[in-house]
Amino acid sequence: xxxxxKTGPGPGLDLREVPSxxxxxNDVLIGVHKTGICGTDLHIESWDPxxxxxxxxxxxxxxxxxxxxxxxxSNVADFAPGDLVSGEGHVVCGRCRHCLAGRxxxxxxxIGLGVGRDGAFAEYVVLPMTNVWHHWPGVDEEVAAIFDxxxxxxxxxxxxxxxxEDVLVSGAGPIGLMATAVARHAGARNVxxxxxxxxxxxxxxxxxxxxxxxxLERTLQSAFxxxxxxxxxxxxxxxxxxxxALRSALGAMAHGGGIAILGIPTEEISLDVNQIVFNxxxxxxxxxxxxxxxxxxxxxxxxxGLDITPAITHRFGFRDHGAAxxxxxxxxxxxxxxxxxx
Ligand code: NAD
Ligand code: ZN
Numbered sequence: 001x002x003x004x005x006k007t008g009p010g011p012g013l014d015l016r017e018v019p020s021x022x023x024x025x026n027d028v029l030i031g032v033h034k035t036g037i038c039g040t041d042l043h044i045e046s047w048d049p050x051x052x053x054x055x056x057x058x059x060x061x062x063x064x065x066x067x068x069x070x071x072x073x074s075n076v077a078d079f080a081p082g083d084l085v086s087g088e089g090h091v092v093c094g095r096c097r098h099c100l101a102g103r104x105x106x107x108x109x110x111i112g113l114g115v116g117r118d119g120a121f122a123e124y125v126v127l128p129m130t131n132v133w134h135h136w137p138g139v140d141e142e143v144a145a146i147f148d149x150x151x152x153x154x155x156x157x158x159x160x161x162x163x164x165e166d167v168l169v170s171g172a173g174p175i176g177l178m179a180t181a182v183a184r185h186a187g188a189r190n191v192x193x194x195x196x197x198x199x200x201x202x203x204x205x206x207x208x209x210x211x212x213x214x215x216l217e218r219t220l221q222s223a224f225x226x227x228x229x230x231x232x233x234x235x236x237x238x239x240x241x242x243x244x245a246l247r248s249a250l251g252a253m254a255h256g257g258g259i260a261i262l263g264i265p266t267e268e269i270s271l272d273v274n275q276i277v278f279n280x281x282x283x284x285x286x287x288x289x290x291x292x293x294x295x296x297x298x299x300x301x302x303x304x305g306l307d308i309t310p311a312i313t314h315r316f317g318f319r320d321h322g323a324a325x326x327x328x329x330x331x332x333x334x335x336x337x338x339x340x341x342x
Contacts, residue, residue, distance in 0.1 A: 003060040003122030004321055011047045011060060013121075015108035015321060021118060026175070028079050028132045029071040030125050030338040034145035035318075036064030037328040038286050040115065046323055054115065062121030063089035063114040066135070066144035067340075076129045084139065086147045087120065088131045088295070089113040090288045104291040105155075120187055121318070123340060126297060136303070142312050142337050147298055149335070150308060151289030153178035154298050159284050160235045161260035163187040168220065168233040169209070169294065171240025171248050171263055172200040174335040177311040179237050180225050182257050184208035187308040188235075192219060194245065199332040206310040215245065220252040243269040250275050250296070258282040311335050317342045 001020045023029045044061050045053045061118070062140050068084040079085065092107035099107050112118045113127065135144050157179045167188045169176045172195035183191045184207075193204040193212040195299045200211035211223055223233065231254040238246055241263035249259060250271060261283060276283065289295065302308075313334040316324035321338060328336040 001123035002318070003118075004054060004062065004318070005045055006057045006059045006061055009047065009052065009059050011045065011328075012250060013045050013321065013325075015319065018060065020124050023071050023073050023126055024128075025075045026128050026130075027073045027126050028069055028085070028129050030067040030085060030127070030132070031070045032065050032067040032120055032123060032125055032232075033339050034066050034141050035062050035120055035338045035340060036146040037062075037150065037336045037338065038064055038149060040112075041121070042325065042329055044115075047293060048124060058342070059114070059273040060118035060120075060122050062092070063087075063112065064148040064194065065120035065144050066141050067120075067125070067127060069132075070124070072138075073129070079129060079132060079134075082133045083130050084141075084144070084243045086135065086144055087113060087125065087127045088133060088151075088289065088291055090291070091117065091128060092291070094130070105288050110288075111217055116176050118231045121338070124243040129218065130316075133292065136299065136301055137297040138300070140309065141278060142315075143302065143308060145337055146278075146308075146312070146335050147295065148289070150178050150298055151294045152181055152286070153295045155289050155302070156237050156260045156262045156286045156295065157186065158258035159286055160282070161234055163258045164189055165234035165301070166190045166227070166229050166232075166254070168235060168236045168252065169193045169204070170238045170245045171195060171295075172197070172212070173239065174311050175262065176237070176239035177203055177334055179309075180204055180209050181208040181306060182202055182301065183235075183237070185301055185304075190229065192227070192233070194221050194248075200334070201266050203313070207308075215248060220248050221230040231255065238259070238263045241265045243267065247271065250281070253279055253281055255279045256281070258284065260284050260286050262286045313335060315339065
């Protein structure tokens with residue numbers, strides 16, 4: 001099969017022939033239809049310090065996908081050839097305290113698809129059946145292809161109750177954009193999006209942001225008066241990984257508020273802990289998706305009218321992977337999709 005492979009240490013990815021994955025007795029083999037490009041894939045492609053520490057080539061990259069089941073292992077009863085599915089990219093151990101208690105997102109032995117095992121930027125991908133999610137007939141395949149990052153958005157957006165609340169989404173990359181739509185769908189009063197990139201601020205407005213502001217031009221506090229907010233934000237979704245963004249958010253919270261932190265900083269961030277103590281804030285780290293409550297919520301929110309399609313801005317055939325990665329890397333884009341069927 002053809003796959004996008006990190007062949008050795010250093011920048012770049014090669015489209016090349018590799019053997020199709022072998023199917024174990026508990027595995028599902030999936031013919032890939034469409035994939036999404038994630039920041040993680042960009043890190044692996046450019047071979048930054050994180051990638052050099054983490055990745056052991058040769059490796060087929062990619063973890064955001066939708067496809068069709070083509071073969072199942074002998075223990076697999078719930079999936080059959082032809083089923084349209086996506087995959088949870090975190091393969092957990094199933095045996096640790098948290099896995100056994102059903103808190104699989106807390107597994108400390110997680111292996112990442114396209115990071116610690118061969119991934120989905122390929123004509124075929126294999127996963128344990130416990131990592132495969134059925135879609136409903138008629139689902140938009142582009143949306144289905146990005147259930148993994150959509151799940152990051154949903155996991156973060158539902159970390160604190162947002163009904164009636166004033167919400168700040170800090171960073172309008174693809175995940176912040178989707179979180180904006182989820183927060184509106186889940187009943188937030190105001191969703192303020194803070195994002196320096198004008199193209200992404202415009203997308204945020206399309207996703208339902210009440211107000212999209214440039215943090216380099218104005219303060220978060222300047223939004224309060226405009227929106228008739230009394231005290232500050234009740235809920236923040238930190239989706240930029242930027243130290244200044246987290247510090248600004250901390251200074252713009254209502255007492256008792258919650259900050260869900262998904263963004264991954266590349267450096268240590270110092271915070272004024274007095275703000276956390278005296279304002280009685282809760283900071284919560286978010287990693288991955290809850291298996292499979294997040295996946296259930298994604299499905300039913302889409303079925304009840306949530307629209308995340310404006311977050312998808314670019315489409316390429318897989319042979320144009322260079323152009324696809326370039327589009328994802330430059331800031332004027334939302335989610336970039338690669339099609340593996342053309
Ligand atoms: P992205 O890099 O496309 O988006 C980040 C956005 O933050 C960019 O649009 C950038 O312009 C914006 N930004 C930069 N400085 C800012 C500032 N001072 N204030 C507000 N916004 C600012 O990333 P993404 O794919 O949307 O992912 C969002 C974040 O979540 C990234 O940090 C990513 O590494 C992280 N992530 C975490 C998990 C997890 O499981 N915890 C999973 C996937 C991604
Ligand atoms: Zn485990």
